[in-house]
Amino acid sequence: MPRIGFLVILLAAPLFADSITIGTLTYLGTNSAGYSSYSVNFDTTGVTAHPFELNLALGGSFGPFSSVQELTLGPGPGIINCPCTAVEISIYFPSSQPPTLQLVSGSLFHPLPITNSFILPLAGQMFIQPGQSVPIEITAVPEPGTMLLVASGLPFLLKCLQRPRRQIISGPSS
Numbered sequence: 758m759p760r761i762g763f764l765v766i767l768l769a770a771p772l773f774a775d776s777i778t779i780g781t782l783t784y785l786g787t788n789s790a791g792y793s794s795y796s797v798n799f800d801t802t803g804v805t806a807h808p809f810e811l812n813l814a815l816g817g818s819f820g821p822f823s824s825v826q827e828l829t830l831g832p833g834p835g836i837i838n839c840p841c842t843a844v845e846i847s848i849y850f851p852s853s854q855p856p857t858l859q860l861v862s863g864s865l866f867h868p869l870p871i872t873n874s875f876i877l878p879l880a881g882q883m884f885i886q887p888g889q890s891v892p893i894e895i896t897a898v899p900e901p902g903t904m905l906l907v908a909s910g911l912p913f914l915l916k917c918l919q920r921p922r923r924q925i926i927s928g929p930s931s
Contacts, residue, residue: 776894777804777858777866779824782815782846784839784876786887793838797846798827799893805866806859814847821851840884844876848895868895 780799787793795815801808801824810821815830815837822828830836837844849871850856858866872895876885 775866776872776896777801777860778892778894779804779811779848780893781890782844782874782876782893783890784841784844784885784887785829787839791838793836793841795830795836795844796827796890797830797893799824800827801825803861806861806863809856809858810851812849812851814849815844841876842878842884844885846874846893848872848874848893867898869898872896 779801780797783796783798785794785796797813797815799811799822805824808824811824812821813819819830850868853870855868855870858868860866874891874893876889876891878885879889
């Protein structure tokens, strides 16, 4: 019986959160004055049935933008200037309540209000390098059924962790 409960928890983990890729963030480099530039390419063609508006934060807040748009940020004040050990972009929606997005497949996608993407240094590098890019993804709110499945396994997991451990009693040594 305990193995079945553990299996249920393991099977629930991959179902927890979906995400969709809506574009890319690319670090273009830093000019001689010390200001950095970034390319942000939003393209939800083939992902969502309709474009939508979103905002982004990369050292400052910008937007709203269409979900099908390419823009260059910087060089200039208000932008994260490198060399950097990491760059974070936050995607959020203009209204306090994120919209429900219809995907091309016809299914509905309920995004979290804020999603973050990071550019991190390549292996063996201390700082991010010009030309590095990462996908920009937005993550969905977990479905209630998935949350219920995970929550139902938590008491079982706690019971397993609280189970008294058997002590080995050694006999007299020779």
